[in-house]
Amino acid sequence: NAGVMQNPRHLVRRRGQEARLRCSPMKGHSHVYWYRQLPEEGLKFMVYLQKENIIDESGMPKERFSAEFPKEGPSILRIQQVVRGDSAAYFCASSPEGGQPQHFGDGTRLSIL
């Protein structure tokens, strides 16, 4: 039973480009969460989605950031017109139901040149 799969593991973008981060939850999990981690810090919540619905996006910047979890396929975190401050590790987690322990992927490390 594969765990949470994130790709790419590393992503390099120049300022102004777009970054697309993908997350395939564990089989049978319909709840997906995205977190951001800066070096030497804890994770910060960004957005919580269920299939085709955004449940809580209170941690996501209102501009340039968007997330989706379509009926088919992985969840996507999209960052438009990236800036240096977007450099971070982005983690996706999934759970079978809300409130259950979350299973994390190994993250995507985004570097902005």
Next chain:
Amino acid sequence: SQQGEEDPQALSIQEGENATMNCSYKTSINNLQWYRQNSGRGLVHLILIRSNEREKHSGRLRVTLDTSKKSSSLLITASRAADTASYFCATVQMDSSYKLIFGSGTRLLVRP
């Protein structure tokens, strides 16, 4: 704002010793969870304790929760070099969203 402070920020012990990490939080919670993160990897869930529980054990792990003080502790007994990692507490608050609110973490080094 994000909540959760952990202390110590860093802890270095000898293999075989016990390691204790503390976590404080600010709001009412549904449950509190502890996670481990090895360098460059994602988080691994260790243990979950509900707001109506005071203590929980799992193998060499012991977690306590004091909701009156809004604090929790994680004890790792008979530590091993493989326990070297960062440890984070995370709370699920008393609302409809199940997002995790993380502390800043404790970096544990277990010396062989």
